[in-house]
Amino acid sequence: MTSIVRHPKNFWIGLIFLCFGLAAIYLIGDNEMGSAGRMGPGYFPTVLGGLLALVGLGGIIRSFIGTRSEAHDAIGTFHIKDIAIILGAVILFGILMRGAGLPVAAFVLVLLSSFASKQFKLGSSLLLAVGLALFAVLLFVKLLGLPMPIIGPWLGGM
Incomplete structure (x- = not known):
């Protein structure tokens, strides 16, 4: 059975990054954001979580694009x-x-x-x-x- 995911590693790493980024944004809660010039306690974690989520989304999108490469992209054992x-x-x-x-x-x-x-x-x-x-x-x-x-x-x- 074939899968639409062409690069499983990119998919799973992207999903992990996306989940961690969204979790960071969610867990910030009601901390004050402030501005770029005067950052509040929630500013840096929110920006970092957003960037991490974007990287994860990019990895997920890349996993569906390109040629299939199961031989080079197989997921190895979990150590x-x-x-x-x-x-x-x-x-x-x-x-x-x-x-x-x-x-x-x-x-x-x-x-x-x-x-x-x-x-x-x-x-x-x-x-x-x-x-x-x-x-x-x-x-x-x-x-x-x-x-x-x-x-x-x-x-x-x-």
Whole structure:
């Protein structure tokens, strides 16, 4: 049986983007929009949600146009273990950020996330984690001056 959807990946990604964009707009609720010159709390999320919905709509439209390419556009397997590892790493980052500080949280995030890859190698992952943790501290704390703890209270910092 043939389908009118010529590119299933574009269709499903477009549908996900469209749903997330519309959900963002809906969840903003009654927050004040303001104007482009004086933005209210609802302005940026609404604009971002609208743009995301437009990108999703474009993906859905593209999925019906063009030549059929099932061999190159088949949807692969759903890697639930890898998704769980990365989601867990992001949640752990949020927990460690306040308690242990930015370098530890970034190090753990990168190391655990790289474990989800089929090409995982401990040596290169450790180098990447150390490098990105140092880069995060340099960029966010030193250059941008964001109030992120370098050493958290769990490790004796403030």
